Amino acid sequence: MIRYAMVIDTKLCIGCGDCVVACKTENKVPAGLNRDWVVEATTGTYPNLKTEFRSERCNHCAKPTCLYACPTAATYRWEDTNIVLVDPNKCTGCGACIAACPYDARLIMNEGYVSKCTFCHHRVEKGLDPACVSSCPTGCMYFGVLDDPNSTVSKLLASRDHKSLLDETGNEPQVYFLT
Amino acid sequence: MKRRQFLQLSATLSAGAMAPIALTGCADRPLPGTGEVVRTPTVCNVCFWRCAGTVSTENGQPWKIEGNPDDLHSSGRFCTRGDGGLGMYTDPDRLKQPMIRVTENGQQRFRPATWDEAFDYIAAKMNRIKEEHGEDRLCLFSHGPGGSYFRRMLTAFGSRGYTQPSFAQCRGPRDVGFALTFGEGVGSPDRTDMEHSRCIVLIGSHLGENLHNSQVQTWISALRKGATLITVDPRFSVAAGKSKHWLPIKPGTDMALLLAWMHVLINEGLYDADYIDQYVTGLDKLTAHVQQFTPEWAFMQTGIRPEVIRETAREMAKAAPATVVHPGRHVTWYGDDTQRSRAIAILTALLGAWGRQGGYLAMEGVDLPRYPLPDPPAPKSNWMEAVQSEYPLAPAGIAQKVIDGSIGEDAFFKGWFIYGTNLGYTIPGVTEKLAQAAQSLDLFVVVDTMPYAITGFADVILPECTYLERLDPIRNSPEREPSLAVNFPAFEPKFDSKPGWWIAKQIAERLDLGDWFPWDDYGEELDWQLRQVGSSLEEMRRIGVKKFPRTTPKYFAPGENRRFNTGSGKVELYSDLLADYGHDPLPVYTPPPTRPDEKHLHLNYGRAPAHTFGRTINNPTLFELMPENTAWVHPVVAGDFDVKNGEYVRLKNQDGVESLPVRIRVTQRIRPDSVYIVHGFGHKESQLGLANGRGADDQGLITRILVDPIMGGTGMRGNFVTLIPEEASA
Numbered sequence: 001m002i003r004y005a006m007v008i009d010t011k012l013c014i015g016c017g018d019c020v021v022a023c024k025t026e027n028k029v030p031a032g033l034n035r036d037w038v039v040e041a042t043t044g045t046y047p048n049l050k051t052e053f054r055s056e057r058c059n060h061c062a063k064p065t066c067l068y069a070c071p072t073a074a075t076y077r078w079e080d081t082n083i084v085l086v087d088p089n090k091c092t093g094c095g096a097c098i099a100a101c102p103y104d105a106r107l108i109m110n111e112g113y114v115s116k117c118t119f120c121h122h123r124v125e126k127g128l129d130p131a132c133v134s135s136c137p138t139g140c141m142y143f144g145v146l147d148d149p150n151s152t153v154s155k156l157l158a159s160r161d162h163k164s165l166l167d168e169t170g171n172e173p174q175v176y177f178l179t
Numbered sequence: 180m181k182r183r184q185f186l187q188l189s190a191t192l193s194a195g196a197m198a199p200i201a202l203t204g205c206a207d208r209p210l211p212g213t214g215e216v217v218r219t220p221t222v223c224n225v226c227f228w229r230c231a232g233t234v235s236t237e238n239g240q241p242w243k244i245e246g247n248p249d250d251l252h253s254s255g256r257f258c259t260r261g262d263g264g265l266g267m268y269t270d271p272d273r274l275k276q277p278m279i280r281v282t283e284n285g286q287q288r289f290r291p292a293t294w295d296e297a298f299d300y301i302a303a304k305m306n307r308i309k310e311e312h313g314e315d316r317l318c319l320f321s322h323g324p325g326g327s328y329f330r331r332m333l334t335a336f337g338s339r340g341y342t343q344p345s346f347a348q349c350r351g352p353r354d355v356g357f358a359l360t361f362g363e364g365v366g367s368p369d370r371t372d373m374e375h376s377r378c379i380v381l382i383g384s385h386l387g388e389n390l391h392n393s394q395v396q397t398w399i400s401a402l403r404k405g406a407t408l409i410t411v412d413p414r415f416s417v418a419a420g421k422s423k424h425w426l427p428i429k430p431g432t433d434m435a436l437l438l439a440w441m442h443v444l445i446n447e448g449l450y451d452a453d454y455i456d457q458y459v460t461g462l463d464k465l466t467a468h469v470q471q472f473t474p475e476w477a478f479m480q481t482g483i484r485p486e487v488i489r490e491t492a493r494e495m496a497k498a499a500p501a502t503v504v505h506p507g508r509h510v511t512w513y514g515d516d517t518q519r520s521r522a523i524a525i526l527t528a529l530l531g532a533w534g535r536q537g538g539y540l541a542m543e544g545v546d547l548p549r550y551p552l553p554d555p556p557a558p559k560s561n562w563m564e565a566v567q568s569e570y571p572l573a574p575a576g577i578a579q580k581v582i583d584g585s586i587g588e589d590a591f592f593k594g595w596f597i598y599g600t601n602l603g604y605t606i607p608g609v610t611e612k613l614a615q616a617a618q619s620l621d622l623f624v625v626v627d628t629m630p631y632a633i634t635g636f637a638d639v640i641l642p643e644c645t646y647l648e649r650l651d652p653i654r655n656s657p658e659r660e661p662s663l664a665v666n667f668p669a670f671e672p673k674f675d676s677k678p679g680w681w682i683a684k685q686i687a688e689r690l691d692l693g694d695w696f697p698w699d700d701y702g703e704e705l706d707w708q709l710r711q712v713g714s715s716l717e718e719m720r721r722i723g724v725k726k727f728p729r730t731t732p733k734y735f736a737p738g739e740n741r742r743f744n745t746g747s748g749k750v751e752l753y754s755d756l757l758a759d760y761g762h763d764p765l766p767v768y769t770p771p772p773t774r775p776d777e778k779h780l781h782l783n784y785g786r787a788p789a790h791t792f793g794r795t796i797n798n799p800t801l802f803e804l805m806p807e808n809t810a811w812v813h814p815v816v817a818g819d820f821d822v823k824n825g826e827y828v829r830l831k832n833q834d835g836v837e838s839l840p841v842r843i844r845v846t847q848r849i850r851p852d853s854v855y856i857v858h859g860f861g862h863k864e865s866q867l868g869l870a871n872g873r874g875a876d877d878q879g880l881i882t883r884i885l886v887d888p889i890m891g892g893t894g895m896r897g898n899f900v901t902l903i904p905e906e907a908s909a
Contacts, residue, residue: 014387016788018259025243046847051420122210138399
């Protein structure tokens, strides 16, 4: 399996929400719904503070509990990768995947089927970065293949402190945050 | 009866906006970009930075906007607002047709009009003003590139009156402060060379939340390379969170810190002696002046510990000349703003950073000829002398003086054109004066895309189409490398809106001034200009951005002799010009207004990356990202007022003005003596379907205006507010 990962440098992220808008327009996500979002986490007390901004989305887990939970096989892996997609024609909107996702990354479209971040596989197919990554004004987001030790994402994870969210679930999430 | 009652455009105007919801089912949903995609070069106009990019439509439907990689303003990456620009086009609440104020049965209202009716009305009023008062009595308030056509039309008519609120309500003090010191201003985009800086100092400037694209990009690139960031802000801003040193200064005391930094640089011999020796005058006077401003003295004013002041000054000197003490953008705070900008300029000079890599560079534009036009008529009068003579050092129109000069029988100005400026939400405490001016003026024209509050005063409302539906003037902003960019229409104008150039041309033709717009389509003018520099409109339609080689150096050459555009020809630490006009020749410290009592907090305001002033709140995409502002308070304050995170309060200033309800945000990220809100919210116009009634408006709460005696700027940080929990407020 080819493992795609997103690496986001929280030291450089300004929490501007451009990733949210770029995703919405690229993927024509309807009003009121979002496939990605920005979390601001402030710790400490005035004046000794730390703020971390995280652009969050589906983690395209190597062990995706949503995929295991789907009773109709509407949730599937794109080709031989970790990119998790939903086939609207097979989705019944039962919500099992939503319950199974530790990240609350899935949403129900107005038509009743479940949708989510696709890592913009339609762009990846053409050799482009996901819309959020390519539009980020600070350039703090990176996308690539972790199987290649010379990829930017591999090098960043090799050289920088980082974390991923809810590692303890065993899902092996593939969105990493440099800290 | 009032000559002009304030009218709200009827909400029924937007009734046509309700579209049936299409139920398409789950059948084939093609992946984005698999249909017929058409791309059109654009120059973003959601803010004034004007990044160049590409609008894509798919199967004739608006799809997305992306940056043009050849564009240095964006480097191919648009910001939040630029990416959300399609919402400016799709907003169902846009102005849809010309409107004229009429009085029927004693009631004033707006009636829809044809363009011809609107133009005839305007031309007749302008000719009457010319007959009764003179052709020099009209003024243009402007923000945005399209203002240039109306300025051209009014100049041809004989009226030179012109003002941009971006001067006296925003950047004016720094333009004047830097010009007094270096003989030239900071410009736009700002000439900070942050991509090469090793130390960046932000004085209340909240880069990142203030999302001027290339400025944020160059700032972040410096941080990526390990530059030291020093942020002075009463709030733990996004920038503060990325800083090595956050100095949570007592609001309004920045000048004390700047003077103490000078004290340390001079007394510890940390300034650039060679640079001073070659280019600068006035060090001896400055040295004597700053002896009193010790870090210990500054600690008492600012709350910043003396050792922190010393350490940060040394950090600046260590990285110099690759140190930017950032000039900020909106700097009309306390009325001593030109002097504070002077202090920043003086620090820059001490660090030897003006004209040096990593400090301030020289930006360069393209030498683009202007389209040949008739000679303008000689001005009949000096309008600046007429309305703002007490500010001889102000190089530009002071909006609130122009407003003052439009009130009463004897007022100088008799007619206004307002292009893209919603004055009541731009200039604090001015709504009553706008109402007075509306009673005095013989003509009041508003040109805009949206039915903002200012339209309520108009005689005639002219609906301009958005930047996505029109040609705009060629973007030729000075940058690190010169380039031109052209904005092409991606869509036909919606409703009965029209491009600004067409509107101005039609008015000019009715005034027999058609020679000033001697073409059928504005593209002919742009094509002529582009051909003078070896390009064409056709080429620009293909590439969007054209780069040109630099012809001048970015930085001073080592040891180069230079003459600066100041009285002495040197960089002036001590300003004889200021002394001659009765101002302090060296910056001095004036304590800020003090809190009336423990229950009143400093009112601070700023910007958010999702919005440009109040102009984008109703943009459906950006509204969704940030539908209202919040009032930031420290947990101690929340406890004092017994309010919880997310609860609504009203802010009430010391003069009794109350805001609309605004949610409390309880956060450690602010001093316990301050409230912070994002500017641009609190609209009270029912015709703005999304923005109406959302959040608090800072401008209404600012009643204690601190006027800058040098350039007439509107200092906006003199107010304090208390919290009125919503159930307790009237």
